[in-house]
Amino acid sequence: MNLKEKMRLGEIYCDFEPELLKGREAAKKLTRLYNLTTDDDKESRDKLLDELFESRGENTFIEPNFRVEYGFNIKVGDNFFANYDAIILDCAKVIIGNDVLLGPRVGIYTANHVTDPEARAKGDTYALPVKIGDKVWLGANVIINPGVTIGENSIIGSGSVVTKDIPPNVIAVGNPCKVIKKV
Secondary structure (H helix, E strand, O other): OOHHHHHHOOOOEEOOOHHHHHHHHHHHHHHHHHHOOOOOOHHHHHHHHHHHOOEEOOOEEEOOOEEEOOOOOEEEOOOEEEOOOEEEEOOOOEEEOOOOEEOOOOEEEOEEEOOOHHHHHOOEEEEOOEEEOOOOEEOOOOEEOOOOEEOOOOEEOOOOEEOOOEOOOEEEEOOOOEEEEEO
8 A cells, every 4th residue: 555545545644755745845836826816817826726726616716825734635616715824735635516615714724643642653644535525615713623524504613613523404613613503
């Protein structure tokens, strides 16, 4: 099993492997170039996102500054908007549906370090996928933890920390994030 397969399957892998370091460097280069573009340079932005992401739909708009860990595990649907300072750490798959809005400083994290201190010091890490359904809105400063699925049409309130799955058609807020009402 290669490193990418281990990452995608939630197996423990060493975060310091040369292949992964090289992948992160490539992603940093592409996001730096993207962050230097302007709104009227849509063609350059689209080319950089096509190179960075596994796939993306029509009408992708991401405000700089934007960061990813690798990019190759990210799939974005149509009409995706990410406001300033979005971070997606995509050691596992990040699948984002159509018509999704991210507020400023949203963080989507798939990776976690192991709890054993010796193994953690050696770089042992695991990753779990994140899935965000169609027509979801994540407010400013929302944090999505590894392994979370957010159902379609749901809204996550600003500052929430999402540690467990959120069903479709709800408004959820808090730390930890909890459903407060149906949409």
